[in-house]
Amino acid sequence: MDQWxxxxxxxxxxxxxxxxxxxxxxxxxxxxxxxxxxxxxxxALDIVVLxxxxxxxxxxxxxFWDFLEQxxxxxxxxxxxxxxxxxxxxxxxxxxLIRVLYFGKRIAVExxxxxxxxxxxxxxxxxxxxxxxKLKGENVSAEETExxxxxxxxxxxxxxxxxxxxxxxxxxxxxxxxxxxxxxxKGTQLNPPGINVIQGFVDAAALNSxxxxxxxxxxxxxxxxLIKSIHMEKRRRKAEADLITIAxxxxxxxxxxxxxxxxxxxxxxxxxxxxxQIPFDDVIRSVTEQLIExxxxxxxxxxxxxxxxxxxxxWLRIVPVFIxxxxxxxAFNQLGERAKTMTLSNLGNIKLPDSMKPYVDSMDVIxxxxxxxxxxxxxxxxxxxxxxxxxxxxEDNEIIKRFFKELxxxxxxxxxxxxxxxxx
Numbered sequence: 001m002d003q004w005x006x007x008x009x010x011x012x013x014x015x016x017x018x019x020x021x022x023x024x025x026x027x028x029x030x031x032x033x034x035x036x037x038x039x040x041x042x043x044a045l046d047i048v049v050l051x052x053x054x055x056x057x058x059x060x061x062x063x064f065w066d067f068l069e070q071x072x073x074x075x076x077x078x079x080x081x082x083x084x085x086x087x088x089x090x091x092x093x094x095x096x097l098i099r100v101l102y103f104g105k106r107i108a109v110e111x112x113x114x115x116x117x118x119x120x121x122x123x124x125x126x127x128x129x130x131x132x133x134k135l136k137g138e139n140v141s142a143e144e145t146e147x148x149x150x151x152x153x154x155x156x157x158x159x160x161x162x163x164x165x166x167x168x169x170x171x172x173x174x175x176x177x178x179x180x181x182x183x184x185x186k187g188t189q190l191n192p193p194g195i196n197v198i199q200g201f202v203d204a205a206a207l208n209s210x211x212x213x214x215x216x217x218x219x220x221x222x223x224x225x226l227i228k229s230i231h232m233e234k235r236r237r238k239a240e241a242d243l244i245t246i247a248x249x250x251x252x253x254x255x256x257x258x259x260x261x262x263x264x265x266x267x268x269x270x271x272x273x274x275x276x277q278i279p280f281d282d283v284i285r286s287v288t289e290q291l292i293e294x295x296x297x298x299x300x301x302x303x304x305x306x307x308x309x310x311x312x313x314x315w316l317r318i319v320p321v322f323i324x325x326x327x328x329x330x331a332f333n334q335l336g337e338r339a340k341t342m343t344l345s346n347l348g349n350i351k352l353p354d355s356m357k358p359y360v361d362s363m364d365v366i367x368x369x370x371x372x373x374x375x376x377x378x379x380x381x382x383x384x385x386x387x388x389x390x391x392x393x394x395e396d397n398e399i400i401k402r403f404f405k406e407l408x409x410x411x412x413x414x415x416x417x418x419x420x421x422x423x424x
Contacts, residue, residue, distance in 0.1 A: 003053060004060070004069040006161070023087040027366040028121040028347070028380075029108040030129045032359050036102040037136070042077045044131040045100055048150050049075055052124055054159050054261055055115050058095040068115075071095055077102060083194035083422045085368040085391065088112055100128070105361070107132070113263070118347050118365055119251050120261040122380075123148050125363075126352065133359055142353040148261075155259065162258040167308040168301065179269050179339035182245035183234060184372055187394030190423035196392050197366060197420040200404050202413050204349070204386035210411045214281075216288040219346050222379065222388070223248065223270055223291070224284045225410075229403040230341060231274040236398075245271035247340035247373075248291075252304070255297040266303045268294035269339055337372040347380040362387050369393040375400070395423065 049056045056075060057068040073094035080103035088110070093099055097112035109125045116124075131150045133140045142149060148158075190196060204218070211221035227244045234244070249265045258264050270290045272283055293299060347365050364387040365378035375392040390400045408415050 006068075023085055023368045024113045025085045025088055025110050025368055026113060026118070026121070026378075027084050027108050027110045027364075028118060028125050029106050029364050029366075030125050030382075031106045031361045031363070032129070033105065033361050034359075035105055036107060036132075038077055038079065038102055040135050041100070041102055041107065041128075041132055044128055044135050044150075045075060045077055048124070048128045048131050051127060051148060051150050051152065051154060052261060053154050055098050055111065055120070055124060056096065057115070058090075059097065075100065079103065080106075080108065083420065084108070084197055084366045085110060085195055098124075115263075116261055117251070117263045117265045118249065118345060118378075119253060119265070120263070122347055122350060122363075122365075123261060126350070129360070130353070130356060133356065138359060140353065140355040140359070142355070146351065146353040157259050158261050160258075160260050161262060162252070162256065162260045162264040163304055163308050165258070166252075166256045166301075167304050169305040169309065179245070180243055180271070181338050182243050182269075182271060182341045183230070184338070184341060185230075185374055185394070185396075185399070187374060187396040190393055190395060192423070193393070194422045195366075195369060196397070196422040196424065198390045198392075198397065198400050199364060199418050200388045200407070201362065201416045201418075202386050202388065202407070204381040204384050206413055207386060207411060210413070214284055216284050217291070218386075219248075219344075220284065220288045220291050222346070222377075223344055224280070224287045225403060225406060226342065226344060226377065227272050227274065227283055227287065228280055229399050229406055232402055232406075233399045234274075235276065242273045242275065243271050244274055244341050245269050245339060247343045249343070249345045250295055250300065252300055255300055256304075266300055266307075268299075270294070337370065340373060342373060343367055343376040345376075345378045347378070349381045352382060357383055361385070364389045366391050 053070065054068070056071055058071040060069050071094070073096070075094065075096050075098070077100045080101040088097060088099060097115055099110050101108040101110065107125060107129055109121055109128070111121050126147045127150050130140060130142060130147055144152065208218045211218045214221060216224070223246050226246055230244050248268050248270055250268050252258070252264050252266055270287055272286050345365060345367055350363050352360060360382055362385050363380045363382040365380050366389050367376035367378045369376055369391055374394040375390060378389045380387055392400070404415055404417060
């Protein structure tokens with residue numbers, strides 16, 4: 001019998017809410033210093049897929065929940081021709097929920113979010129790039145602590161649902177959150193529909209030093225600057241809502257040791273009620289305090305318990321998917337999406353084996369926009385190079401321009417910006 005897996009607790013949400021305007025597909029990429037050879041990349045992929053069994057699966061329909069099973073088809077690398085994070089056509093992709101793309105010097109892995117989070121996708125693309133470089137004959141080597149070695153057998157703990165492992169209470173009386181409605185961005189959809197990407201590259205160490213001098217972390221400074229930039233554009237448009245909230249995915253692996261390649265993250269909403277009288281220092285102070293509070297182990301534990309409790313509710317388990325999914329989609333749009341203005345996902349400083357570093361120029365993460373969150377932001381650092389990536393599905397890019405303008409003005413750092421040009 002083929003290996004099969006239950007969809008993890010977070011993954012079930014993405015199965016329910018994904019549609020034409022919410023692809024639930026995100027991207028993690030590595031850009032090298034030399035042009036990608038697609039033939040060697042395919043050879044590397046053929047080896048690496050065996051190392052990540054929970055990512056190389058197909059969906060099967062169930063009565064109460066969909067489930068995942070081993071996919072014995074060939075996952076083929078493809079040259080990138082479309083915009084990033086487009087919905088995955090399972091028929092064209094041999095039923096896989098993951099795709100591997102190349103373009104110029106870039107290797108991109110796009111994943112349907114029900115399979116894994118940014119941490120899991122980063123491990124996959126690191127291992128794939130390592131194997132690619134080895135097959136090219138480059139002098140690279142690695143230890144198991146630096147990446148998931150391509151020829152090592154998969155471990156059972158890599159396939160676990162860590163939410164279930166670390167939940168301490170599964171009968172939370174009120175699993176709903178009390179996050180308030182936030183200001184939301186609106187605009188004219190790109191024509192043709194798609195995703196425009198604008199990336200800025202900046203010296204990570206210098207920006208981190210600047211953030212520390214302001215009494216915060218790199219993430220705290222970027223979040224504060226996003227809130228300020230959104231407020232400045234909101235004021236220009238004379239919009240009334242004041243609460244600006246940045247939804248921040250937080251990896252749970254730091255506080256709850258896990259090597260699972262599946263989803264294991266929480267989302268912390270960092271919000272500031274803005275007006276023209278609030279100094280930027282106060283924005284930073286408020287954001288920093290919330291980040292400390294909402295990344296604390298006790299706070300995250302409560303989130304795990306609340307989430308597992310919701311998924312364990314009797315009505316959610318016994319109701320068929322054709323009823324359950326529309327209800328979950330409605331709840332997601334009315335409770336989850338309404339509580340945020342934008343998502344900022346920071347993959348952090350990606351660790352590579354020393355022997356790989358000379359071949360790698362940068363890494364990035366691209367988030368999919370949604371109807372109620374048409375602009376999102378992802379950041380990643382490698383080799384002391386921070387890549388800040390905005391993805392948008394609307395024409396207006398004033399917030400993005402404002403953000404990079406303010407970043408340069410405040411810090412004095414050089415920012416190199418590029419775009420895929422979609423919709424421009």
